[in-house]
Structures are given as structure tokens and as C-alpha cells.
Amino acid sequence: MTIHQRAGQVAIQQDLINIPKLMSCYYRISPDMQREEQRVSFGTSGHRGCAFNANFNEQHILAITQAVVDYRQGAGITGPLYLGIDTHALSQAAYVTALEVLVGNQVKVIVHQGDGFTPTPVVSHAILIANRQLAEKSDGLIITPSHNPPQDGGIKYNPPHGGPAEGEITKWIEQRANDYLEDRLNKVVTEQYSAAINSAYVQQADLISPYVNDLESVVDMKAIAEAGVRLGVDPLGGSGIYYWDKIATRYGLNIELVNESVDPRFGFMPLDKDGKIRMDCSSPYAMAGLLKHQDKFDLCIGNDPDYDRHGIVCPGSGLMNPNHFLAVAIDYLLTHRPQWSEKLVIGKTLVSSSMIDKVCSQHQRAMCEVPVGFKWFVDGLFNASFAFGGEESAGAAFLRRDGKTWCTDKDGFILALLAAEILAVTGQTPAQRYSELEAVHGTCFYKRVDSPVSPEKKAKFAEIIAAEVDAERLGTDKLAGEIIETMMTKAPGNGAAIGGIKVVTEHGWFAARPSGTEALFKIYGESFIGESHLEQLITEAQSIITHMLKA
Template identity: 30%
Template sequence: MDAISFGTDGWRATLDVFTSERVRVVAQATADYLDSEGHGGETVAVGYDARETSRGFADDVADVLATNGFDVVLPERDCPTPVISHAVAERDFAGALVITASHNPPEYNGVKFLPEDGAPALPEVTEAIEANLREPEEGEQTGEIREEDLVADHADHCRSLVDADLEGLTVVYDAMHGSGRGVTDALLEAAGADVIRLRCERDPEFGGTSPEPDEANLQGLAMAVNEHDADLGVANDGDADRVAAVTPDRGVLDGNRFYALAYDYLLEGDSGPAVRTVSTTFLVDRLADAHGCEVVETPVGFKWVAEAMGEHDALFGGEESGGYTMRGHVRQKDGVLMALLASAAASERGVDDRLDAIAAEHGEIHQDKVSVDCPDDRKAGVLADLEAELPDTVAGVDVAEVNDTDGFKILLEDGTWLLVRPSGTEPKMRVYAEADSPERVRNLLDAGRGLVEPLV
């Protein structure tokens, strides 16, 4: 049980550690938690991704929950995590457990718990589950286990939120062999788009790479967009809760530009606050300010975005790593819905044209990040040492303010910034920088690395 530790988004580990026995322990702890919250005997969804081992682990979870008296609903096949989230919220389930390692390599698997509202579990919930890890109950199953189609209701809801006619739009969709295949592409096609499919066959090995929709892994999508003279390319990660976009001129968009694209499009017909993490671009603030809207800043982690969206009735929320959601939807990042939203924006105005107009009005913004190896047990010490040695200038510019929402975000007099924070998933410190040119970003990152490395 000591090997089980819930991080930013559940427990993930390599398959030598992530075993059936330990998954059953997590399922029992979750059953105990749900009982303690008054949900005994209710229905729990159990989702799973496209990995070779995921259905087997899902069956383990379902068995333990049913033995504890819960009814269990499984999807008919591996499906996106946001589909499970929507089902939980829409059908008043007690919660869900999802077997997924998201964008991690195929040698990993993981499990995450979703409470009754379908949003990410907050730390007090995962801590309560982790504190009660124990061997599972033995005996007969008193709950019912059944399979159902959960995709159709989610698709209908997405179409009700983004009521777009995509006739005449050509979209290349890259499922990266993950759970978005047959879901995101089908949604776009149902809305009228001409969809060209890449990596839409199930491959538990994800073609030998991680199902991470970053620039390095999406070069094939970028080439396909140009080859087919497509209007847009979209991709999902392994469990399709994240999205990435590719345009004809810019290639793979970073998550900050995707946020700006989506929020700008929504502001054309609606109004409301934006929620962003501390690592996400100030371009969001410029867009919001131009429309008289508020921006709410949160620590990194979609659970904090989700919480703030509920508190502020936000129009849009997300983080630069590719997770977003919108008003009216379950407060969970949803790469399927976001692929539809990006396509709707492209159908009204070319994405490159829209981004050009945003840059012309609000200025160019560039961002990048680097990682510095740091053992988990040194992260708190590095932050403490950094706090004691925060500089007065960075890369030749005076410090205007320091924000400690998550790590230390050093705001400079010229409007640029540097952020140092611990990774919630890896033994690393993250260093982010934002400025008006790539060269300035590189200088800031070099300065940030120089601050952190001597402290590790």
C-alpha cells in the first residue's frame, strides 16, 4: 500500500507497481469513502482508456465496488475521460473511477476518482481515499455490473453547447491511437465537417510513443493539414481530455494560443470571466480586459480551474497544458468538446486570420518552459531557499512584483514574467517564461535555470 500515492490527477505508475492487487485496494478505499459520504448502494461509473491492461483493471474495480453493494456502469469500449465525467454529472452517479494514464507512455497505467459533480477531485477527497487504503472485502457481489453506451449523450450535449454548422470545413483529426478515436471524429463529422483521420486505430502501444499531443508528436498531423489543404488539424491525448490544434500557417499551436482562440470566439456571442492557471498567458487578461471581463488566476492543476469556474460562473477556463472547458459543461477538461469548439471558430473565420487579429490588437506574446531535475524531497527546500534569495532583477530588468500562488511568479517591470514551481507529477522543478519575443523568453529561461539549479 505504501506504493500507492495520489498526485495531481490520481495515482499513476509503471505496470510493475500498478498491479491488480493495488488497484483493488484503491477501489475498496473509494467504496469506503463513498459509503462515508452517504452514497452507499448508488451507481458508480468505471471508465478505462485504450491501454492493453485497462479493461482488466476496470473489471477489478467493478468487482470490488459491486461486492461493496454499488451498481456499476461500464462503457461499451474504452472511451474518453470527459465522457465518463459527463455521465456522472448528467445521471446523478455517486462518482466514477477511471483507469487511465492519460498521456504517459504505454508502460504506465493509472486510476483517478471523479466525485458526483464529475469535476476533478480536490485534495481533501483524494487524501481521504488514500488514508483508508485497505484490502478489499470478500464475498458475493450484491451490486449489478452492466455496460452502456455513454458516448451518445455526451455528443448530444456537446452539440447543444456548440451549435455549429461545419459544412465546407475540412478537419484532420489525430486520435494518437487513443480513446478519442470514433468519438471526436464522429462528433465533427456529425456537425458537417469533412474529417480526415490519422492514427484512429486502437494501438495499446500508441505507435511506440507517448500519446502526448505536443509539437514533436504532431508533425504528421501538421503535414497532413498542408497535404489535404485542410482548414484545421486537431488531436487528443490518450484519454482525450486534452486537445491540441494545428493551423495551415502556424503549425502546432501552443496551449496558450489555443486558449486565446477559444476565448476570443466565445466572447463574440457571450460574456464572462476567464479562469486560467498561474502558468497560462497574460494574453487571456488582455482579451478579457477588452471585453470588460474578469480573470481569475489559480494554481496549476485543472482541479483548481474547475473549482474557480464554479465559484465565478466563468465563460471559459483552462491551462496551457491543453486542458479546457466552458460554461454549461461539466467542470472537467474535455478535449472532445474543445475539438468541436475550435472547429466552430475555424468555420467562421480562419484560425490563422483570427490569431493574426488578436496579435495585432493585443500584442505578440511568446511562452516556453524548461525543467530542472529535482528529487521530490528537495522541492520544498528549493522553494524555501528561492524565497530567501529572490532577485531584484532578472535578465537585466527590475522585478515589479512576486506572486506566490503556486511557486514564485516573478513579474518584471517590462511586463514579462518568470515562474518557478515544482512539478506535481515528476521529480522536476518547472521554469516558465513569457515575453514579447522568443529571444527574450530564452534569456528569461536561462536566468530562471540559473536561479534554480544551484538550489537543488
């Protein structure tokens, strides 16, 4: 993908969305159920879309929320539902719509007091704490499109285990919601918002304090405080912006917010590599504002709008590659959590760096390689058999210091604070720690390339990988000059379909899959030889995919 000429530069007026127009489209445009792209579709992180494109409108949220209510009833879930929300413009509108349906169906709902923002990991943590204390099981909905552009909206469901819903659950909700839409929302029950928010079914609670007060059970906050680590924080206008002051006060940390803006247009954001406003804390272009401060602090950290991702900036080194930090985090945790059992498993997605494999092998720890999507780590984190679960897209979570469950969804707070703990305890930044890993294991050269893709090509690719994939289908038995050793469409860790293909040689690999949430085709590649080998590998991977789609 060609880098946009203004990538990394702060957005200007022409880049900003028209909020009144967006809101009008949310309430006035109806989806055309004959068009696949306007139907409810749950990807790896819930349903996402845009009101301008008629795939995230009031009718979608009415249908999805009623479907969730129906699922709860069928599953016997009778406890309160935690309703989270981020700072996207459509999130506020969808929050109101969802609350109207939940109360209309007499579902008990817990929201943060004063209609405040609630990050994804806080909802997960709250669900788990509640379910340890109450006989009635709780679950949650989070209104967020994560790091997507300002015009987008999203909604995702977390059942009583606290993490992202399994595929069979989301498929059921998706189908039920589309049935409601096709039936013109007949039997969707609502209560007017003004009555709903003041009803006995809605409990406004302080959701910040319980989460903040519990952080010391998962991260060594005392070590960070005693070392005096100076942290620069850019919330990227996200839902965790009001947590940092409370964290600093509670634990005596030296934290400075370098950006305190909350703006549904995200007009303060530098443009991402493609010229779009995207709050991607793993992108050096989107994080350009924070990178300007990297030499003023011992560490700088950023998070996406719903706080399930993290970005780590080290002085003199810039923004860490997410794969590099995952490897460092795993290496550190395996040597600094004495209460963790040696039988605990490390979870990684199959498109994450092989440096993680090398670290796990070094420490003689079992590793489980799964498809893309954090839902594959939920069971392991819930029953505390997985010490860590991480995605290459800068999302991860891990167990408490005593080896018990913390949360079952990605938690950007604890990964950011872990970076500070690593510096406080070892005296080295995470970037310095990664250099030491390279000295032991060699250098891994990793890259991801995104390209636009049509719904038709997505569908064709899905048909191809559902069948047997062999050298004839690929059009070659070699990749970047090496014999292909393995071709997989299922993850080795759990045998689940990966929604794409991974091709492995002795000194490299590539994986290809359509995005579950955007109209993009993603190709990941890694070489254990060098940059030129990586470029050759990516180029040939693109040719292989083109051949497959033409065949």
C-alpha cells in the same frame, strides 16, 4: 532539454514495450511501502505510475478502489459510479481490478457497453446529467494516465460535481489506500471478475450517444456543417476514436480519421522530444503524423488517450501553441455567446500566457488566476460562474451556449470542435485569429523547460516554498535585467498554494514547480520583449532554482 535525434520519427521495435512483461509485473510485483516512490500518491491528475517501477500494480488499484468505496460511504454517495477507461495497456488490467472491488462492495457501476473505452469528459458529462435526474448522487473513476508513455497507468476520481476531486478528498483517499497497502490489503473486499461483470451491480450502457447528441448545446455544430469545414482527425489511438464517426453522422460533418490504429504499445506514434513515446497532442514531435496532413484539410485536430486535451493544427501554420489557442478560444467565446452573462469569470492557471490577461482586459471581463490543476475550475464551471477554465497544457472546458454547465473536467472534444466553429463562423483559422490578437496586444514569447528531478529535491523544494520566499532566498532581486516586482507562492485568484514559485518583472515572468505526475521539474517563462529576453529569463530562472535547492 536536448531534442532526441529521432524526435518526430515513428517508433521502431526497440522503442516498444513488452506487454506480457508489463502485465506480469502488474500482477506479481508488490510495492515496498518503505519507499516513498512506491506508495500511492495523487498528483494534479490522480495516481500515476508504472508496473515496472512497482508504483502502479494490482495492489495499488485494489487499495485505491477500496479507499474510494470508503469515501463514498462516508460522503453518503449511493448512486451509480461511472467507470471510464482509456487505451493504455495497464488501463485494461486496472479496470478489471477496480470492477472486482466495486462489485465486491456492492457498488452499482455503469460502464460503456462491450467493455468499450470511455473518455474523461464523457464520464464528467454523464455524472452531471445523472445527478440532475436522480436523487441518489453519482460519481466516477477514470482509468487513465492521460498522455503518459505506454508503460504507464493511472486512476483518478471524480466526485458528484463531475470534475477532478479536491485536494482534501484525494489526500484522504491517498492515505486510506496506503493504510490498506501497509495492512497487506486486509479488509479489501473483491468479487471475481467473471461473476462481477455479469452481476446485477454492473450496467452496460451506451455512453456515446447521449454525449454526442448533446454536443450541439455547447458548440454550433450547424455552423460547422453548413460551412463544410473539412476536419482531419488523429485520435492518437485514444479512447475517443469511435466517437468521431458518430459525430460526423449525427451532425453531417466532413470528418476523416487519418489514423485508426488502437495499439497498447502505441507503436504508430512518432517519438516525443525526449525520444519517448508520449501521446502529447501539444507536442509537435508527438503530432508529427498529423502534421503531415495539415494542408489536406481546413483544420486538423488531435487528442490524448483520455481525451481531456486538444491539439489544433492549421494549414500552413502547423500545431498551435496551446496558450495561443486558449487566448483565441476565450476571445471568440466572449464575442459569440450572446446568452452568456457579462458577469461570468474566465479561469486560467498562473503558468498560462499573459495574452489571456490582455484578452480579458480588452473585453472587460473578470479573470481568476489559480494554481496548476483543473480542479481549481470545477466549482466555477459547476455553478456556472466561470465561463471558461483553461490550462497551458492544452486542457480546457466551457459552458453551454445558453450559459449553463456542460462538464466540469477538461474536454478535448469540445475544444477541437470549437476550433472548427471559429473557422466556420469567422472564415479565419484559429492561427489567423491569434495573429490578429498579436496585432492588438503585442507578441508574447512563451517557453516551458522540463528537467529530471529526484524525489529528494522535490521534497526540499516543497519545504522551501512552504516558508517565506524573498530576494535573499532567490539570491537576487533582479531577473533578466529587470527588478523583481512580485514573488508569489500562492495564486492571486484564490489564495491557494501553487506548489511552486512565480517571479514577475515589468516585461516578463517565470514560474517553477515539480510535476505532480512525473519525475520532472518544470520551469515556465514568458517575455513581452523578445526571444533573446526569454532565453535570458529561462537561464536565470534555472540558476535561481539551483541556488534555492543548494541553500
